Amino acid sequence: MVRWLLKSEPQVFSIDDLAQQQTVLWDGVRNYQARNYLQQMQPGDQAWFYHSSTTPPALVGVCEVVETCIPDPTQFDMASPYYDPKSSADAPRWWTVRVRFVHKLPKSISLSDLRSRLPEDFVLFRRSRLSVLPIPLHIAQMLEK
């Protein structure tokens, strides 16, 4: 089964917010490659939750994809910063998923820890701006040890 990594700035939405809300729509993604990964997700897939733009940036928890192929409602909402005038209800441009909190890591794994434990070609290091990314199984297994 594929594993994913979802980034969020904790000052905007943190793992504790997810723990409190339990289930959230992962809306607001406006990058085509990230969108394509969201479209590939399947119910039951696990995703690591990553805190970005904080000190230290770190993997902090695990969540689970519970619902897929959802048109991101914010693209139709003129009041939303994620409103996209080029999208329409007939042809939504942005799709997303719903995720459920699974658990916080007993000890978060900082980016520097990740750098020391994982191959330097791991996609998080190479494509640092991508907010949704796949984690190859062999990498996931290294993290689970």
Add this chain to the structure above:
DNA sequence: GCCAACGTTGGC
């Protein structure tokens, strides 16, 4: 706050 990386936009 700085800046490198890099995605997007728009003129041509």
Add this chain to the structure above:
DNA sequence: GCCAACGTTGGC
């Protein structure tokens, strides 16, 4: 289709 300008991300 190219590419310069510009905006955003995110680590430091």
